[in-house]
Amino acid sequence: MSHIKVKIKEKDLNTIKQICKSFNNEPKELINVLHKTQEHFGYLPAEIQEVVAQELNVPVAKVYGVVTFYSFFTMLPKGKHPVSICTGTACYVRGADNVLQEFKRQLGIEVGETTEDGEFSLSCLRCVGACGLAPVVLVGDKTYGRVAPDGVKAIIDEYKK
Template identity: 55%
Template sequence: MTKPGTISVTKPISEDLPREKFDELEKFIDGMETTKGALIEILHKAQDIFGYLPRDVQLYVARKLGIPGAEVFGVVSFYSYFTTKPRGKHTISVCMGTACFVRGADKIIEKLKEKLKIESNEITEDGLFTLKDVRCIGACGLAPVLMVDDKVYGRVKEEDLDQILDAYRNQEGKQ
């Protein structure tokens, strides 16, 4: 069942991505009362399903909504929440805003790079972590701040990092 303004996409969109995930996204879109003005919501769901928004997923969304692929790409590239590259299971975001930077965020991110053996915007070899530097988390009074997924850690010191990382490794059964 196709709503006006959308199309049914029946051929495989990508050889690299599972058809079941496209089916889940299609079910979500088709279940919406209206798709008008819902691009960001749909992209959030797509990223939730796929873990990121590769070109094939962006084009799929564009075709389903009957809009240009460039419009979808424009939204994806504008909002820092969206990513076109795979991410680790947990995203570590280190605030590099003025308050955090002044209180040592640069040392925190360098220590994390060393411990995780990655640079910013890379994934650890085990796929557990992605490290990002962000402009501001909005918790300046707790500087320096880092977030793991949606959990905020304030007044972070270099010596806190092993405990923070180990909590997520233990949760996944990895050491």
């Protein structure tokens, strides 16, 4: 499980309970509950999963199984500026891999990691549907199209303090 230890505050505990309650604590709503919870906290550490399991009355293993099955759920906090490289086929054939390598190099992290200062995290996603602009990079909600490796630095610099 995640190596990050989180102490859940009383207020957060209530938030999770509220979310579960809004779905009538029904086990079949587990994925919806996790979506809402991640929307609120940004990620789903083991401690949060335990609370969800308790509230929906399902084994923690089941919650963990679901969290790790779906790529949308994450157990690690994302950076302040999450960088996502589209690795859909259209972007792949237009050179997304070179762009990805350049981001890895510039940020000094691998896919799925966050920089030490917590500013940037790096992930890959499959097709954002903007294939006309391939290769595509997302930073937060902002989309960058037709990105070339030598344009990577400029994108990162935009977000540096």
